[in-house]
Amino acid sequence: MHTHEARLDALRKQLAKDGLDGFVIPISDEHMSEYVGAYAQRLEWLTGFGGSAGTAVVLADQAAIFVDGRYTLQVRDQVDGALWSYQSVPQTSVAAWLGEHAPMGATIGYDAWLHSEGWAEAVGAALDRRDAALVPVKVNPVDAVWSDQPAPSLAPAVPHADEHAGQSAHEKRAAVAEWLNANGYDAAVISALDSVAWLLNIRGADVDRTPVALSYVIANADGTADLFIAPEKVTPDLTAHLGNAVRVHPRDSFVEGLRGLSGRKVAVDPERAVAAIFHALHDAGAEAVAVTDPVVLPKAIKNRVEQAGHRAAQARDGAAIARFLHWIDVEAPKGSVTELSAAERLQAFRAETGRLRDLSFDTISGAGPNGAVVHYRVSEETSRALEPNSVYLVDSGGQYLDGTTDITRTVWVGPDAPPAQVKDRFTRVLKGHIALARAVFPKGTAGSQLDSFARQFLWSAGLDYAHGTGHGVGSFLAVHEGPQRIAKASGGQAGTGQELLPGMILSNEPGYYKTGEYGIRIENLVLVERRDIAGAEGEFYGFETLTFAPIARDLVDVALLSGDDLGWLNAYHARVRAVLAPQLSGAELAWLEAACAPL
Known part of the structure; x- marks a missing residue:
């Protein structure tokens, strides 16, 4: 019996001992955190799933794991389909599934320190239809069988x-x-x-x-x-x-x-x-x-000091990114760079600033087909080489005392020219990124109203992506911060109805993913700011772009860009050069000059 099968078996025995017919295991802690301490990683311990959002349900004779579109591929790689059925959210939910699969009259346990009251009410209502009950447990049965569970951190505040x-x-x-x-x-x-x-x-x-x-x-x-x-x-x-x-x-x-x-x-x-x-x-x-x-x-509404700190953090971070992209340009075509070695090198460039406190999330370092796994997490088992003539996607960020960063760049690993389809998809993503960056909107506008700005050029080609376009970002805090979001107003996602207000920082990150082949995403952070428009009737806002790093020129199909698109890209690269050049020298500076040359 392999590890995760043995753990599932042990949990089922514990449930029987506790008089429970089933139990629900989320990725959560007592604070409803997105990222949780090692002691709270119950879902990963039980199933092997390493994503940051998901829930499992264990019954006596079957078990299911629930993830959203970001993790469709990852869950199949990490979780044994012989033990767990894969369930897609929001197409289904724990409540809907239990409403169909819980035994009649069952007692299903949950840990009230890991779920919201609304969740418990919804699941309880679904179980009512089967004369079943949802009951809070006194001791979490996963903790009872997890013999080497880490203790909560005692690091000083x-x-x-x-x-x-x-x-x-x-x-x-x-x-x-x-x-x-x-x-x-x-x-x-x-x-x-x-x-x-x-x-x-x-x-x-x-x-x-x-x-x-x-x-x-x-x-x-x-x-x-x-x-x-x-x-x-x-x-x-x-x-x-x-x-x-x-x-x-x-x-x-x-x-x-x-x-x-x-x-x-x-x-x-x-x-x-x-x-x-x-x-x-x-x-x-x-x-x-x-x-x-x-x-x-x-x-969420950053004050002037936080805004200034964020700009300083971004300038520092952008130079580390530029050094990394230069390194990739030189080393990757040789075929010796792997996803893991690239992520380690990027962290080293950030650490060399002398100001890095931590990464802001685990680096998403995705070569070729792994780039199509939206929230891919590289490991020893999955790490691929960055092969010549392939797409490489890297989504990463740093935690600095003065700001939290988050940036995605997609590059072509040569030496041959990129295929026309890759350039077409990259340019459509770029056009959406630019459209959102240039958006002007009246006070009262919610993120959901801007989401299609970023998707329109993909939609017109019959394409889309299965994640939100933007999330809020904290100030030396959580890299995913509410209440603001830029996303489709569906699936009951929190935050899409929140109006955007001056001082809010969000990501701008449209993407495109071709399963089994490659992924593309271009992400900068933006700050909501007031826009002075002559003759404006009311208050209007726009975005200041905060992130500075070159966007891959060799992946751009210039014929697809409008004059405004091209104007934005060339102005952006001029600003990247101005912000980063004073921090670079030698071959890195020469690379930056070429990477920021006007198209």
Whole structure:
């Protein structure tokens, strides 16, 4: 019996012992994080699936794994189809599947610290139709059988200086208190890790790629706050930074803290707070009001200091990318570069800036057919050589104290000229990228209204891509940050209805993927800014492009570009040259000059 089969078997035995007919395993933690600490990687441990979004359901006689379009190929590579049936979201859902497959009268378990209340209600309603019940477990049965499960990180939480934050934690708490008072709430539960980090101006090292500390906050209407964090993580520096208006409690006394809100009116975000928080407040006799976390929007709207920091981080990061692209240009055609060695070399170029704190996510280094796997994660088993005369896609980012970066570039590994089809697809993606970069739109416009700007040239050729066009980005925080998104307004995706506001940072990343052959994506980060238009009737916005690195000229079919497209690309490359040239020299500078030459 191989490893994952043995683990599934052990879990089924544990479920039988616990009197459960099934159990649901998400990729999640107690904070509804996208990226989670090693201790919370239950889905990967059980199934082998290494993506960042997915859920599994285990019944006595069958099991299913649910992923969206980004992971259609990856899940088949990593998860044994003899043990698990593959389910596509949003075409189906855990609720819909259990509504068909749960045994009549079954008891299905879930961990209320890993799911939202809305999810539990939807699944519970689906199970009702089979006279089955969804019940919260006291101990997660995966944890019961995962003998070498890592412990949660005890890395210290550290202050994030006002010189990078641009606003003191005292001012932020005061703004939340003002919001609480204006809305008649006594307190707000802040459980999203990046919200806690932003509100208190603290950072940590508890989750790979996201500089957050495992903790909760109860923000009070008098401007004080209660922080729940493991005592081992609290240093004298942190205590001094927090001041006497922030009371510090052990993380495992959080439920007790919630009980202390008995009789109070408490704001809780149903998208970011797990069901267990609602249960604890309800049991305590508090009135839990479902409302968006008051930190989410202010966090998304970067202040001037954060904007300036981001530009500095991008200039530094862009030079590392340019050095890497030059290296690829020289080394890859020799046939000795692999996806893994390329990702390692790119990280080294970033580290050589002397300012890199971490990557902002695992580098997506996809050669040939692996580039068509949208959220591909390279490993020793899957790493391919960058073969001569093939497409290479690299999506990567860095965490710096002054900003979080995220950039994708697609290049042709020579020596022959790229095929006409690859150039056609690349240019259609580029035209969509440019159309979005140049968009001008009135105040009140949501990301979903701009999504088709980026897809139109693919659509006209009968093509599309199965991911969103843009996500929000944090300030030395999460590389995927809400509430703003640029995506199709379908499938109940959060954020597509959020209006875009000046100061928000988003990605602009259309793509095209030919399964089994290659992938193309061009991604820059953009900042929403005001546009002064003579005679404008109302307030209008546009985007400032923040990312600077050459776009592969040899993949552009100039005949497909309009005059405006060509004007944008040449102006962009002139700016890339201006920003990056002072940081480069010798062969790297000569390469940059050629890569940025006007078309």
